[in-house]
Amino acid sequence: MQSTLTSDIQYLPGVGPRRAQLLRSELGLGTFGDLIHFYPFRYIDRSTIQPIASVLPDMAYVQILGTVMRADLIAKGGVQVTPDKSQRATRLSVWVSDQSGSIELVFFRGIKYTYEKLRPGQTFLFFGKPTAFGNRLNIVHPEIDTPPAAGADTSGLTMTGVYTSTEKLKNAGVTGKVMLRMVSAALNSCMDSIQETLPEYILKEKGLVPLKYALRNIHFPSDAQALSKARYRLKFEELFYLQLSLVRQKYVRSRSENGIVMPHVGEAFHKCYNALPYELTGAQKRVIKEIRADMASGHQMNRLLQGDVGSGKTMVAVLCSLIAIGNGWQSCIMAPTEVLAQQHYKNICRYLEPTGCKCALLTGSTPAKERNSILAGLQDGSIGICIGTHALIEDSVIFHRLGLAVIDEQHRFGVEQRSRLWAKSPGQTLPHVLVMTATPIPRTLAMTLYGDLDVSVIDEMPPGRKPVETLQIAANRRPELYRFMKKQIEAGRQVFVVYPLIFESEKVDYQNLEQGWQDIVDHFPFPPYKVAIVHGKQTSEEKTFNMDAFSSGRANILVSTTVVEVGVDVPNASVMVIENAERFGLSTLHQLRGRVGRGAEKSFCILVKGQKVSAESSKRLDLMCSTENGFELAEEDMKMRGPGDLEGTQQSGLPIELKIASLAHDGTILTLAREYAVSILERDPSLSRSENAILVLVLQGGKYDIKNFSKIS
Ligand code: ADP
Ligand code: MG
Numbered sequence: 001m002q003s004t005l006t007s008d009i010q011y012l013p014g015v016g017p018r019r020a021q022l023l024r025s026e027l028g029l030g031t032f033g034d035l036i037h038f039y040p041f042r043y044i045d046r047s048t049i050q051p052i053a054s055v056l057p058d059m060a061y062v063q064i065l066g067t068v069m070r071a072d073l074i075a076k077g078g079v080q081v082t083p084d085k086s087q088r089a090t091r092l093s094v095w096v097s098d099q100s101g102s103i104e105l106v107f108f109r110g111i112k113y114t115y116e117k118l119r120p121g122q123t124f125l126f127f128g129k130p131t132a133f134g135n136r137l138n139i140v141h142p143e144i145d146t147p148p149a150a151g152a153d154t155s156g157l158t159m160t161g162v163y164t165s166t167e168k169l170k171n172a173g174v175t176g177k178v179m180l181r182m183v184s185a186a187l188n189s190c191m192d193s194i195q196e197t198l199p200e201y202i203l204k205e206k207g208l209v210p211l212k213y214a215l216r217n218i219h220f221p222s223d224a225q226a227l228s229k230a231r232y233r234l235k236f237e238e239l240f241y242l243q244l245s246l247v248r249q250k251y252v253r254s255r256s257e258n259g260i261v262m263p264h265v266g267e268a269f270h271k272c273y274n275a276l277p278y279e280l281t282g283a284q285k286r287v288i289k290e291i292r293a294d295m296a297s298g299h300q301m302n303r304l305l306q307g308d309v310g311s312g313k314t315m316v317a318v319l320c321s322l323i324a325i326g327n328g329w330q331s332c333i334m335a336p337t338e339v340l341a342q343q344h345y346k347n348i349c350r351y352l353e354p355t356g357c358k359c360a361l362l363t364g365s366t367p368a369k370e371r372n373s374i375l376a377g378l379q380d381g382s383i384g385i386c387i388g389t390h391a392l393i394e395d396s397v398i399f400h401r402l403g404l405a406v407i408d409e410q411h412r413f414g415v416e417q418r419s420r421l422w423a424k425s426p427g428q429t430l431p432h433v434l435v436m437t438a439t440p441i442p443r444t445l446a447m448t449l450y451g452d453l454d455v456s457v458i459d460e461m462p463p464g465r466k467p468v469e470t471l472q473i474a475a476n477r478r479p480e481l482y483r484f485m486k487k488q489i490e491a492g493r494q495v496f497v498v499y500p501l502i503f504e505s506e507k508v509d510y511q512n513l514e515q516g517w518q519d520i521v522d523h524f525p526f527p528p529y530k531v532a533i534v535h536g537k538q539t540s541e542e543k544t545f546n547m548d549a550f551s552s553g554r555a556n557i558l559v560s561t562t563v564v565e566v567g568v569d570v571p572n573a574s575v576m577v578i579e580n581a582e583r584f585g586l587s588t589l590h591q592l593r594g595r596v597g598r599g600a601e602k603s604f605c606i607l608v609k610g611q612k613v614s615a616e617s618s619k620r621l622d623l624m625c626s627t628e629n630g631f632e633l634a635e636e637d638m639k640m641r642g643p644g645d646l647e648g649t650q651q652s653g654l655p656i657e658l659k660i661a662s663l664a665h666d667g668t669i670l671t672l673a674r675e676y677a678v679s680i681l682e683r684d685p686s687l688s689r690s691e692n693a694i695l696v697l698v699l700q701g702g703k704y705d706i707k708n709f710s711k712i713s
Contacts (some may be wrong), residue, residue: 003189007034009161012182019172026166032186036194039218039234039660040161043227046127047159053100057132064103065147066096067123071115086112094118096126099598103130104138110173114144123147143177146291147625154494160219183219191216195296198237199694206676208233217426218660235661239673240656242448243694245704247677251454251685254441259300260403260429265292266326268384269319275354276315283460291320291434291454295327295404301432306446307458308630309438309594310465310569314344316458317406318351320434325357325384329403329431334393334421336409337539338363339547344408344569345387362388362397365540393420401425407435438594439587442629442638444667447674468597470625472607481606482523489529489556493574497559497593500583517559517578524557534560562588571599581607581624582617586637589624616640638664658685 003011005170009030010020023029030036042243049226075081081088081689091116105126107114120125163179193384196203196211203210209217212228220245221227272646280288287305294301307313321331326329333348345361352359360374360383377383381400386392402425425431427562435453446455473481485495517533532546532555550558551570558573562584576596581589589607597603607621623636661669680692687696 003186004193005036005190006032007190009035009182009186012185014178019174022169022398023174027164027168032190032558035183036190036215037187037659038163038183040163042160042162043159043221045159049125051100051508052096052098052103055103055130055137057130057137059130060553061127061129063125063127064096065123065125066098066103066105067094067486068120069102069476070120071095073111073115083115086091086115089115096124099128104136105142106138106140106196109141109171117144128391130326141175144596148589154278159224159227161219161221165621170250180219186217197694197698198240199691201691202676208236214690227510231660234659235666235669236673238658239666239670240659240677241695241698241704243670243674244677244680245699246429246448247674247681248687251681252331258429260294260295260327260329260432261298262323262327262329262403262432265323267324268357269322271279271354271356272322272351272440273320276351278462280315281312281415281458281460283307283458285454287316287458288319290454291316292323294454295432300430301434301454303454304446305434305436305456305458306440307436307438308440309460309463310461310598311410311438312462313436313438313458317408317436318348321385321404321406322355322357322593324403324432325355327403329401330378330384330386330399331404332388332399332402332421332424333408334388334390334407336389338365338389339534339543339568340390340408341387342547343551344465347569348385348387352654357384358382359385359387362391364391365387366391373698393424397424400423400613401428402431403523404432404434407433409437409439414440438591438630440634442631442635442663442667444663444670445638447670448663464600465597466600466602468576468593468603468605470593470605470607470628472609472621472625474609474613481577485557485577486524486605487673488575488604489524489650492572494550494553494555494570494572494574494666495575495577496558496592496595497557498579499559512580513559513561520557529557530555531557532560534558541637542697562592568595569598570595571646572601574601574603575670576600576603576605577608578606579608580610581621582609582613583636585642586620586623586633589620590630590633593624593628606678608657617695 008020009015009023010017012032012035015023020030027038029035030509044061046063048063049065049703052061052064055062055064064262065359071094072080073083073094073199074093075085076089076090089111090108092111094105094107095102095116096105098492105128117325125145125147126139127140127145127647128139130137130139159178161183162176163182163183165174165179191212194212194215198208198211202208207230208214209229209235211233213226217226217230218234220672221230232665287307290302291301291305294303305313305316317333321333324331333344333346341363341547347360358377360377362374366374374383374386375396375398379398379400380384386399391397405421484549488495499516504685515537517531521531532547532549534543534550538546546555546558547568549555550573551568551673553572558570576592578584578589578592582593593605596605605624607624609621613621619640620637621634627633664668680695681687685693687699
């Protein structure tokens, strides 16, 4: 029977229904094709044979050529049993030796079979991981091969692929060797039905090897060079199609005529603009122009606004909202936390004063009466701008004419939450969408996650911001730290002290916070000091009260969890103390640091280290001290947390599963692939030329549809 890529994996020799079921549930492998595209995550050099005497317990794998000296069947309690009682044996111990020495091999499964196979006097190739058992060295369940015939060419056997496996699969006997046999059988029986997935001209222009060659060599590399060509081809293909799919979506959207047309800038905009207490930065002006052009274009805007903490994104959101107002539409701004929504509301109301535009705040804690009047105002259009939290996406919220939806710190919202926002003016054209983020995203990631969005970047800070001096100290230097804080407070400054609260429900974290707070209160007694505290378990009144105490300057110190991470603006705060800094990720640390350095004074970020700091955490803290550039930190962060040497394994947390390419490590290929995808679409926007037929076919296969992530409308 001729097999094809869609043949069921159970028909492979040695698989059968039970193993097939396991392969499906454990690894998601159901067909020959799945198996062929299931690539090794690393390779082992099997070209060298280790003398037994040189085997050490810390070696990852060894291959030895050993002659069986004796084989013992051993039952419970270490009692040796005779072959006729082999079913009672729980362990098989085999001693093999070569000219240099001897070593024990141990088997707990397949005992009878292995005992019969490994007859004394015979020589085999054994391959496995040595382990130290007490002061003895052995190899448990080595793979067994017949030795190469004398004079045979073994030069081709340099690298053996290693596949991801699971305990269950191993128990069912699906060893590495079995995997290799399966893949080999699948490849051999389908080789003829494997269709090239890239047009001939792309292979030529980009110097890529054909698919068949790539697939054979990714599993069974004939040598290192062939392997690297195979990998390059497969990585390029993967990233290329991903980008082609994204860029094409963007092209399609930019051609469709379904956006609300907002041709005017409007009076409200000018009134606000003219009353601003400062000049906009060049970057802010540029970004506003980009957004304005989108809103006037007649296409729906889908724009991501990236700007480091403190770069002034709020102002951009306000002015763009006023453009919507000036064209007779409403706008909403959704923030991830109550604290932030309130702060936005307070600031924005001030900016709106000269415009006469009516603004409302809607959160979970808005009292029912007020809430009802806001809902009415949104529905009849009398409220122009509504600021809020998740409360904005509740079903009862309906806008008269929602023209612009702004989402601050968009990564804090789920896709569904976000998309519910655009359905707020039933029966009307979708509003323009602006998502904002202060979390710098590495370029490669942005190109993928937001590949179909337009991106604006505020790459300039408002004038007068001073660098923040960042230092790390050990916890035992806290007395010194407290003296420093007192000096700053005497000079009229304010201090943030942040505790990690990674899992809000974890009791121990709260103890941390409470102990920390107690310690601070003990050292900074009232009077003259005043300490406020904010954390996730407070009611929103408590939070507001404490936040107000700090932002109005009444409290000198704000002790908190990471609720201050997002957006809080207190220019007079000049010190950010981060306790157990090793427990935070780089991007959080960077966000926290962004809370200071906003005023005219020199600011400090002090990273207090706990007892145990891993090497990786140390590196993070060092990085924090070495740069203030959020994009640089983001790149490093991705590299550190990325898939490391397990390249090709799927990257957790991403909406796409890359089979072989890595966003952290293949940035260069990604950039090339994207540029190439763009150039192809420029030449042939609808991919209707015959040489591009393959591209359309592959895209239609759906493998490269990015799962509902960047689809923001
Ligand atoms: P983020 O981008 O982090 O949201 P904000 O919008 O909160 O930043 O702005 C940070 C601070 O900078 C605010 O106090 C804001 O009033 C101020 N700001 C914004 N734009 C300018 C500017 N062009 N010149 C001076 N200060 C500005
Ligand atoms: Mg902000």
